[in-house]
Amino acid sequence: MVIGLLIPFVEITLAGAIINASVHFVPVGGAPAAMATSTGIGTGTTQLAAGAGFTGLMAAATMAAQNGIDIFNPLHWIIILLSGAVGSMIMLGLTMLIGQLIYVFGVGVVPAADKCERDPITGDYQKSYITPGTTGHAIPTVCFISGLIGAALGGIGGALAYVALKQLGFSSEVAGIMAVGFFFMNAVLASYNIGGTIEGFHDPKFKKIPNGIVASFVASLLTGIIVVVMSLGI
Amino acid sequence: MSHGGGGHAAELYPENQILAIGTILAIMGMYISQFFPQVSMLLGGLLASAAIVAGANTTRKVAAYGLGTGVPSIGMLSLGMGIISSVAGIYLVNTVVKILGAGSELLYIIPIVVIVISVVLGYIVGRLTVKPIGMKIPVMVESMTKLSLMGALSIIGFCTAYAGGFLPNIIIPGSIENGVMALAFIAAGMGILHPFNACLGPNESHKRTLTLAVACGFLTWFIFSVARLDVVSSIASIVLWAVVYKEFIKQSLKDACCVYYTPEIPKREM
Numbered sequence: 001m002v003i004g005l006l007i008p009f010v011e012i013t014l015a016g017a018i019i020n021a022s023v024h025f026v027p028v029g030g031a032p033a034a035m036a037t038s039t040g041i042g043t044g045t046t047q048l049a050a051g052a053g054f055t056g057l058m059a060a061a062t063m064a065a066q067n068g069i070d071i072f073n074p075l076h077w078i079i080i081l082l083s084g085a086v087g088s089m090i091m092l093g094l095t096m097l098i099g100q101l102i103y104v105f106g107v108g109v110v111p112a113a114d115k116c117e118r119d120p121i122t123g124d125y126q127k128s129y130i131t132p133g134t135t136g137h138a139i140p141t142v143c144f145i146s147g148l149i150g151a152a153l154g155g156i157g158g159a160l161a162y163v164a165l166k167q168l169g170f171s172s173e174v175a176g177i178m179a180v181g182f183f184f185m186n187a188v189l190a191s192y193n194i195g196g197t198i199e200g201f202h203d204p205k206f207k208k209i210p211n212g213i214v215a216s217f218v219a220s221l222l223t224g225i226i227v228v229v230m231s232l233g234i
Numbered sequence: 235m236s237h238g239g240g241g242h243a244a245e246l247y248p249e250n251q252i253l254a255i256g257t258i259l260a261i262m263g264m265y266i267s268q269f270f271p272q273v274s275m276l277l278g279g280l281l282a283s284a285a286i287v288a289g290a291n292t293t294r295k296v297a298a299y300g301l302g303t304g305v306p307s308i309g310m311l312s313l314g315m316g317i318i319s320s321v322a323g324i325y326l327v328n329t330v331v332k333i334l335g336a337g338s339e340l341l342y343i344i345p346i347v348v349i350v351i352s353v354v355l356g357y358i359v360g361r362l363t364v365k366p367i368g369m370k371i372p373v374m375v376e377s378m379t380k381l382s383l384m385g386a387l388s389i390i391g392f393c394t395a396y397a398g399g400f401l402p403n404i405i406i407p408g409s410i411e412n413g414v415m416a417l418a419f420i421a422a423g424m425g426i427l428h429p430f431n432a433c434l435g436p437n438e439s440h441k442r443t444l445t446l447a448v449a450c451g452f453l454t455w456f457i458f459s460v461a462r463l464d465v466v467s468s469i470a471s472i473v474l475w476a477v478v479y480k481e482f483i484k485q486s487l488k489d490a491c492c493v494y495y496t497p498e499i500p501k502r503e504m
Binding site: 030044045046047050171173174176177178180181182183184185187188189191192193194195196210211212214215218219222223226227229230231232233234 | 301302303304306307308310311313314315316317318321322325326327328329330331332333351355358359362363366367368369406410411412413415416419
């Protein structure tokens with residue numbers, strides 16, 4: 001009985017920390033990126049994280065609802081988490097790809113990162129391609145890879161929260177809506193930690209990640225306690 | 235005059251006054267829906283709109299400092315905490331009744347329990363945004379507490395109005411398991427975050443933002459009335475919305491510096 005409650009409790013606490021970490025990877029450019037004067041996707045952190053997280057959550061929920069899937073079986077548990085990660089990666093990958101097509105062929109800019117001399121992955125020089133007065137354009141390789149890592153983590157975090165709630169015995173509807181609320185809480189905490197725009201793991205702001213993880217860990221611990229006590233009344 | 239950390243426009247009513255009125259009206263609405271289910275949408279929905287107005291007013295107060303991530307984020311945070319508190323309130327009281335064998339009269343304190351949980355959750359999340367995250371907004375903790383409270387009240391208010399009561403055996407099948415709560419999440423969220431997001435700028439006025447907040451509250455009520463197929467409240471809410479929204483447009487035109495209807499540029503030089 002105690003173990004049965006403890007595992008979901010640990011899962012939901014970790015889920016919050018993972019969701020928070022995931023948001024730091026997503027290249028967010030906000031309004032400047034929408035005008036192609038900064039690197040990243042042209043919208044806010046919360047919206048992007050929510051989009052990727054929800055798709056992951058849907059993918060995980062669909063997988064969990066398949067016949068023969070048992071959420072208590074460790075192998076099936078991993079499959080659910082992975083399907084969440086893949087769902088989320090597809091969503092964010094497509095968003096970045098279409099955004100990139102518009103940046104390159106519509107706006108006519110060269111993808112270039114401002115926060116590093118050379119792209120850490122391709123090794124290409126960045127500075128000479130940046131228009132003066134801007135902080136980069138579009139989504140360079142490093143940002144794209146960073147975004148995919150972030151999406152995978154976000155999907156795993158969302159799926160973990162959903163699975164934990166299911167393991168506590170909530171019906172799918174309650175688990176889904178609680179996971180959505182939980183996801184938003186942690187995603188916004190992360191976006192306050194970032195404070196506006198971030199390019200990805202090579203951005204200097206990425207070093208603030210421990211603050212965000214600690215904050216989400218504490219908030220999720222509290223949510224975990226509430227949720228476990230709630231589950232006794234089903 | 236409130237834009238991006240540039241101080242605040244004059245307040246028409248003190249924030250706490252709007253907050254208190256919003257809380258009291260929303261609680262009244264929930265009890266009316268519980269005891270008179272036949273008018274739950276008409277009165278419960280109308281009174282739940284008050285929580286949206288109070289939430290939008292608090293959003294205005296805190297977002298005027300400049301959050302750095304846009305106004306929508308705080309509305310979503312408010313609703314995220316609100317949805318956890320409202321579902322938790324329903325199930326926690328159920329736990330006490332089932333496990334400790336308390337009388338089922340205890341179930342009538344659900345709205346109060348929701349308020350307590352949302353205030354505690356909001357306060358702790360507010361503290362976390364100040365330390366370790368380091369938001370430098372002086373009213374952050376109290377605003378987070380208030381927003382969490384208003385998010386919870388608007389969600390459970392509309393869900394109660396839809397289901398016709400807040401007892402677990404009514405609200406769980408009536409509002410949660412059929413997914414109406416997701417509608418409450420996004421519709422009430424829009425109502426809380428939209429008014430200030432739409433009105434912010436160098437000439438923001440409290441009166442105009444509040445008018446739009448009232449319009450958003452009525453529009454949310456209208457959405458729920460239609461979802462419930464309640465003809466009387468659908469008509470009442472859309473009429474009220476039209477009246478308030480017309481007033482909002484009038485104010486916007488009045489506050490605009492000048493409205494010119496420029497003619498077309500002539501095709502060739504005269």
